[in-house]
């Protein structure tokens with residue numbers, strides 16, 4: 504069933520489906536790849552941990568691919584042997600067909616025959632997962648193994664932790680065999696296209712576009728996008744990336760090309776801001792968010808979204824506020840970061856009451872996950888006290904300056920507006936969450952200190968942006 508060597512793997516095949524140029528560069532110009540961010544590395548580790556946990560759904564299996572990924576010939580041989588011995592459960596089963604090598608997470612043999620299971624660290628089945636599974640189905644059945652079913656195991660979005668998770672409740676299994684069969688000819692054509700691309704002398708000429716970000720941010724962005732002109736349609740940072748990509752695909756490559764009247768009202772205002780170099784300023788909108796709401800206490804939240812919930816009451820990827828740092832107009836300040844593994848809800852609640860019960864408004868930089876966490880676990884408090892999300896002003900377009908990225912986070916916004924020193928070390932909300940999840944005894948003290956500093960920096964950004972906006976509206980009256 505095995506062939507010597509291979510030219511494609513699951514990940515390079517998916518890379519090629521997204522963009523053939525990326526496939527080519529990855530093979531022939533790997534040095535042009537952007538460096539993996541710590542967030543991406545953490546995502547890989549998380550995927551691996553969830554995959555291992557799902558093995559418990561089919562315990563007692565044998566590993567088909569122990570050792571280093573480069574030992575694929577040994578993995579193929581092991582798997583072949585385990586299948587020949589009719590091993591009931593095989594983890595990391597390796598297959599190769601038409602020079603495509605894949606590792607299947609779990610292969611199970613029962614009375615009906617062989618069943619394939621692929622584990623995804625996600626709460627739903629995406630189109631890309633189906634494509635990925637279709638490739639695996641093509642390769643496995645191509646080796647002559649008769650698969651009765653192909654299934655995707657993913658985290659159950661309705662699971663709420665109550666004690667040590669039962670893997671049978673934590674995971675959901677979705678059979679996708681029929682969908683994969685329907686994709687058979689697409690897979691065959693795509694393998695051929697990938698092979699042809701890899702044999703080219705030069706990278707294929709593919710313009711940048713929506714595919715650079717979807718389904719995954721491409722790691723050749725630094726290379727392909729470095730010559731993007733400052734007048735490019737992509738410089739309209741206030742307009743959603745999808746809209747910019749659509750405009751570019753329609754031939755409107757520079758901001759001067761875009762006809763008046765083509766864009767919706769908000770996007771048209773962004774375009775006009777770029778063409779004139781003037782800020783967008785909706786004072787009444789800004790006032791509605793920050794004016795007349797009591798003295799602000801500035802706060803920053805530390806947020807995590809563990810794939811497998813670590814404390815009771817949370818779902819997979821459920822946003823959980825695990826820390827808060829604040830300071831007020833009098834210079835008082837405070838901070839709390841929960842011990843990893845302990846429920847932070849009681850302490851965070853206590854702190855919010857302490858901050859807001861004198862009528863102060865809690866001014867914070869939200870972001871999607873902080874706001875979700877507040878809604879899900881502290882709704883009674885958000886109804887009782889005043890919470891002011893400063894980022895909302897930028898997300899709703901009440902303030903825009905050409906080049907500002909409204910959803911970049913308060914630290915980036917403050918830096919863009921020259922309100923914080925450029926050399927100040929900042930950690931993104933995501934990175935802070937990643938660091939928190941990786942606290943261990945040996946790095947505990949250092950990491951918690953680092954996170955405390957990051958939260959203080961975010962509070963400072965929040966405060967400076969608040970004053971910046973307040974000055975604008977004060978100067979208008």
Ligand code: SF4
Nearest residue numbers: 522525715721723727
């Ligand atoms: S940045 Fe875009 S065009 Fe360049 S390789 Fe990646 S997906 Fe393709």
